[in-house]
Amino acid sequence: MPTHRVPGFTAPAPGDLTTVDVAGRKLAVTVEDGQAYAFDDACTHMRCSLSGGEVEDGAVICPCHFAAFDLATGAVRSGPAEEPLRCYRAQLADGTLVLEVPE
Ligand code: FES
Structure with missing residues (x-):
């Protein structure tokens, strides 16, 4: 799986999310206890932006109808x-976010 680097990544506040554009995809990213989590920004229900939700x-938790995803x-x-x-x-290391995302 291709690795993509996002240097100068600023982690969102705990419980918050941000987005990155990688390989033509918009991903939502959050960081919990130093561990970064990345997933499609579009909710699988009606495609609301999960980055507008909270962790x-x-x-x-999706901001539109409150579906929750692990x-x-x-x-x-x-x-x-x-x-x-x-x-x-x-993975988050020294301010660089490293993502494995298919082309
Ligand atoms: S769009 Fe996310 S729960 Fe409905």
Whole structure:
């Protein structure tokens, strides 16, 4: 899987999200306890932007209808979404975000 680097990445505040554009995809990114999590920004329910939501108890909560997805796996924790979220391997090191995203 191709590796993409985002130098000068500023981690969002705890519980918050930001976005990066990588390989033609818009990804939402959050950082919990130094671990970065990246996933498609579009909710699988009606494609609202998850970066406008918040992170609680290891899940991202969609701002539109409050579906919750597990940060680590993308699994749906609560609806109305039914499809899991696509997640990408992410690492944060020395201010550089490293993502594994298919072309
Ligand atoms: S668009 Fe995300 S829960 Fe409806």
